[in-house]
Amino acid sequence: MSGIKGKVVVITGASSGIGEATAVLLAERGERSYWEREALIALRLWQPASQHRAGRRPMHAQTSNGGKTFSIWLGWQSSDTASWTFSLTTLE
Amino acid sequence: MAIERYGKLDVLVNNAGVAPISLLDELRVDDWEEMIDVNLKGVLYGIAAALPVFRRQSFGHLVNVISTAGIQIIPTMAVYAGTKSAVRTITETLRQEAGDKLRVTSVSPGFVRTNLTNSMTNPEVKGQIVERMGKMAIPPAAIARGIAFAIEQPAEVDVNEIVIRPTAQA
Numbered sequence: 566m567s568g569i570k571g572k573v574v575v576i577t578g579a580s581s582g583i584g585e586a587t588a589v590l591l592a593e594r595g596e597r598s599y600w601e602r603e604a605l606i607a608l609r610l611w612q613p614a615s616q617h618r619a620g621r622r623p624m625h626a627q628t629s630n631g632g633k634t635f636s637i638w639l640g641w642q643s644s645d646t647a648s649w650t651f652s653l654t655t656l657e
Numbered sequence: 658m659a660i661e662r663y664g665k666l667d668v669l670v671n672n673a674g675v676a677p678i679s680l681l682d683e684l685r686v687d688d689w690e691e692m693i694d695v696n697l698k699g700v701l702y703g704i705a706a707a708l709p710v711f712r713r714q715s716f717g718h719l720v721n722v723i724s725t726a727g728i729q730i731i732p733t734m735a736v737y738a739g740t741k742s743a744v745r746t747i748t749e750t751l752r753q754e755a756g757d758k759l760r761v762t763s764v765s766p767g768f769v770r771t772n773l774t775n776s777m778t779n780p781e782v783k784g785q786i787v788e789r790m791g792k793m794a795i796p797p798a799a800i801a802r803g804i805a806f807a808i809e810q811p812a813e814v815d816v817n818e819i820v821i822r823p824t825a826q827a
Contacts, residue, residue, distance in 0.1 A: 569808060575668070576670040576672055577670065578672045578674060582772060583769060587672065590801040591801075
């Protein structure tokens with residue numbers, strides 16, 4: 566499949582800057598792009614396992630199904646230096 | 658999650674990055690770890706998540722946003738450029754291993770008007786970068802257009818590398 570329409574795109578670090586601009590551009594061109602704002606909403610729905618390193622709160626979202634789960638860094642919030650991770654589950 | 662929700666994944670754009678740059682003499686070990694965690698391991702986790710999905714689908718496109726810091730070596734950027742050089746190497750290896758179905762693209766931006774400087778912990782270095790950004794930085798949309806160009810090509814066309822700098826950047 567060529568072109569933009571109908572493609573599913575995951576963009577890490579899309580809350581601002583290049584990631585955000587890419588998400589917006591692709592969305593304008595008919596993309597179903599899946600970006601951080603949506604992921605952050607999903608993160609809030611899950612119970613994050615907080616870890617503390619150098620005063621930061623990395624967040625690890627886990628899905629409840631049995632598939633393999635990996636964490637992807639989405640970027641971080643500079644205001645409170647919280648790091649966000651986002652799990653992309655691969656269905657077996 | 659994208660798979661659950663949308664049933665497939667066409668493209669993963671590994672874009673997240675931090676740049677708490679400083680001279681090595683400052684020994685800001687926590688900053689080094691942060692850059693390795695986000696810029697390098699973050700990309701690897703992204704590959705680990707997406708590659709099996711792409712293989713199963715027999716299609717997929719991995720786009721890694723690197724930096725001209727991975728090409729042009731300058732003081733204060735040792736670890737930052739190190740992570741970017743590593744991602745460049747990993748991206749090219751992945752391209753060669755990808756086979757005839759998966760596409761792999763690296764996009765290297767120069768000075769772009771983003772809040773990347775928010776992640777800089779050394780005020781002096783941050784000030785210098787902010788000043789240079791103010792003089793020449795281009796809008797993030799310039800890079801977004803490059804990423805979109807790579808994505809919108811027909812499946813048999815793989816745009817391997819894109820470098821986008823401000824015209825004024827040396």
